[in-house]
Every structure is written in structure tokens, then in C-alpha cells.
Amino acid sequence: MRYLTAGESHGPQLTVIVEGLPSQLPFSKEKIDHQLSRRQKGHGRGRRMQIESDQVEIVGGVRFGKTTGAPVALVIENKDWTHWQKIMTPSPDPQDEEKRRISRPRPGHADLNGAIKYNHRDMRDVLERSSARETAARVAVGAVARQILELCQIRLVGHVLRIGEVTAERILETPWEQMIEQIDQSPVRCMDRSVEQAMMDLIDLAKKEGDSLGGVVEVMVEGVPVGLGSHVQWDRKLDGRLAQAIVSINAFKGVEFGIGFEAAEKLGSQVHDEIAWSKERGFYRKTNRLGGFEGGMTTGEPLIIRGVMKPIPTLYKPLMSVDIDSKEPFAASIERSDSCAVPAASVVAENVVAWEIAQALLEKFPADTIDELVEQVEEYRKRVVAF
Numbered sequence: 001m002r003y004l005t006a007g008e009s010h011g012p013q014l015t016v017i018v019e020g021l022p023s024q025l026p027f028s029k030e031k032i033d034h035q036l037s038r039r040q041k042g043h044g045r046g047r048r049m050q051i052e053s054d055q056v057e058i059v060g061g062v063r064f065g066k067t068t069g070a071p072v073a074l075v076i077e078n079k080d081w082t083h084w085q086k087i088m089t090p091s092p093d094p095q096d097e098e099k100r101r102i103s104r105p106r107p108g109h110a111d112l113n114g115a116i117k118y119n120h121r122d123m124r125d126v127l128e129r130s131s132a133r134e135t136a137a138r139v140a141v142g143a144v145a146r147q148i149l150e151l152c153q154i155r156l157v158g159h160v161l162r163i164g165e166v167t168a169e170r171i172l173e174t175p176w177e178q179m180i181e182q183i184d185q186s187p188v189r190c191m192d193r194s195v196e197q198a199m200m201d202l203i204d205l206a207k208k209e210g211d212s213l214g215g216v217v218e219v220m221v222e223g224v225p226v227g228l229g230s231h232v233q234w235d236r237k238l239d240g241r242l243a244q245a246i247v248s249i250n251a252f253k254g255v256e257f258g259i260g261f262e263a264a265e266k267l268g269s270q271v272h273d274e275i276a277w278s279k280e281r282g283f284y285r286k287t288n289r290l291g292g293f294e295g296g297m298t299t300g301e302p303l304i305i306r307g308v309m310k311p312i313p314t315l316y317k318p319l320m321s322v323d324i325d326s327k328e329p330f331a332a333s334i335e336r337s338d339s340c341a342v343p344a345a346s347v348v349a350e351n352v353v354a355w356e357i358a359q360a361l362l363e364k365f366p367a368d369t370i371d372e373l374v375e376q377v378e379e380y381r382k383r384v385v386a387f
């Protein structure tokens, strides 16, 4: 399976083509819209999210509610387009275009590197595509992948572990349904009720001071069979692919699995997970400190993946930059912006993980129809327990 996204942040729409989905997959627009709406919420977002109300339109590859096996085409409208149409389309007056041109790169954005690389004197030609608006398209794709995972008894959840200096407890013992409800009701998508308010206060303070905040998100995946991914070639290692997927989310700068970077300060005996066996479960690990991966393959334990997001680069208390025409220094212009998007990014992280897992599943169990996939996964699970 593969997908491509296209579309500018302030253009008419985002477009996605997903290829290789098995046929006969019940395809729910509601489930995609649900994920899209989760991505729009969260304390700290700016005014743009009040304008958008993301909904997917299915324009190819689905008939009578099921995939046909043909490429699936999805569209998400940008409601903000109506306000930007004039700026985004050519003007008969060249002076108009000159006035609209962006010549002042924002630190922390793709503006300057993209302008130099693609030889743009108007940095709108870079920022329109580098914007995290594109993550709406990736969430739509992840929401499709989740429909495959659901039928294969694999479920996942994501939450905010940290905002700035406020860190939540990881509540791994909470029953799954309760955990999901708790996260979705939290204004910062945090499982730990005791720190929610502290997170919101910190976001409000950063906003008041014209600053921004980052944090850490965590995704857990349960029910993944042993042996997705492979040790035999570098680009087939599933932890490696997930790392790429996470760091490809705008503003994500790092990733870890299980205890992650803590492993550096521990002894081997405190890090590796002992192997055990029972008739009911087959082989299992007594602990899950490595977060469900050994040798680039899943161990059958839950996957624990964390990603760190840097603070939003656009600041109301602007940083210094240099104009590309005059070469004069200036204080970066102030534009509408989120002050913290970690809650939204936790939903993006969940959905990019969903895609990678579904893709790895279809690599291990190639299938033209969803029933073929589900049958193979069920048979394999039996074989694994009996191994």
C-alpha cells in the first residue's frame, strides 16, 4: 500500500490517493470524520481551527460503502480558502502580486531553505505546502488504515504525555475503553486528570507571553501479531519505519520506543525483557521495556512509541530574521498561529502509526480482499501460540 497527499494550506482542498487497499473493506466516512474532528481539538490551537470543520469526501475507489480494490481518492475542503482566494490566485495587476509577496522568512519554518532550494522569491510558494494543514490528509489515511486494523483485532490510542515542563503519569492499567474516553474528553488529550489544568495553565501563560510550547506524545498499539517488519534488510525494520513516520510529522524532532532514551543509563539486565512461555499465550515477554520491538520486528507485546514536538515556531513575541531582498534584519512578522499543537499532534501520531502497522500487516499477509487478510491473520495467530 502507498499514498500521496497534495494541496496547499490555503488552497481549495487537500487531496489524497491511497493505493493497494484490499477490496471489500467496509469503508466508513464517519470513522474518518471522527479522526479528523479529534485532530482539530485541543487547548492551545489558534483561530484557524474555528474556521475549519474537516470532513472527508470520498471521490474514488469506493462503491456501495466498500473498497473495490481501485485507488481510493479522498478530498478535504479548506473552508479558509474563501478568505485566501485572492492571495492564492494570479492578479492582473503585477503590483498587487509584489505587495503580497513574502520576502521575510520565519525562523523554525521551511521558508528560507525551501526558497533557496526551489528558487522562490515569494516564500508563500514554500509555506503553503510546509504547513501542518497537510496532517489532516495523513489523519484521513490513518483513519482508513484503522478500519483494516480493527478487523484484525488491533487497536491503538495516543495521548499527551508532556507539555513543556508538565509531565503526566502513564496510566497503562486503565481499561482500554475508559482510557480512550478519558483522553478524548480531556482538553489537552491527557490521560492524567491531575495534570490537565497545569498543562492548560502553562499553555495560557506561554500564549500570554507571546511564546509557544512543545511536548511529548505517546502512542500505544495492542494486538499486533509477532513478526511484523523484518530483521533482514534495513528498510524493512518496522521500528525504523515508524521512527520515520513520527519524525515526518511537522515539528517532531525525536522518537523513542519503550523506555527509549532511559536505556542509556541502565544496565542490560534492567533493559531487556525476559522470555516466558505458557500454553494459553505461547511465548511472551515478562516485561515490555523495549516497547514491543526486537530486531526490527514486533514481539507481540504492545507497541509503545513516543515522539517529541518542538514548540510552535511562529511567535507573537517575534524572533529576528533577515529580509531576502534588502538583506536587512527584521523582527519576524506576526501571523495567526497555534501556541501549542501537541494535543492535535497526538492524533496525527496515532494515525501515522496506524498506517505503518496496516502496511506492515499487508506486507506479511498479502491480500486482494479484506477477508483474505483477516483469515491469514487469524490462522497465523493460532500458529504463533502453538509454536
Ligand SMILES: Cc1cc2nc3c(=O)[nH]c(=O)nc-3n(C[C@H](O)[C@H](O)[C@H](O)COP(=O)(O)O)c2cc1C
Binding pocket: 046, 108, 109, 110, 130, 131, 132, 135, 249, 250, 251, 252, 310, 312, 313, 314, 336, 337, 338, 339, 341, 344, 345, 348
Ligand atoms: C498539528 C500541528 C499544528 C501546527 N500549527 C502550527 C502553527 O499554527 N504555527 C506554526 O508556526 N507552526 C505550526 N506547526 C509546526 C510547523 O508546521 C513546523 O514547525 C514547520 O512546518 C517546520 O517544520 P519542522 O518543524 O518539522 O522543521 C504545527 C504542527 C502541527 C503538527
Ligand SMILES: C=C(O[C@@H]1CC(C(=O)O)=C[C@@H](OP(=O)(O)O)[C@H]1O)C(=O)O
Binding pocket: 009, 046, 048, 049, 052, 130, 131, 132, 133, 135, 136, 250, 335, 336, 337, 338
Ligand atoms: C491549518 C492547520 O494548522 C495550521 C498549521 C500551521 C503551520 O504553519 O504548520 C499554521 C496555522 O495555519 P494558518 O497559518 O492558516 O493559521 C495552523 O492553523 C491544521 O492543523 O489544519
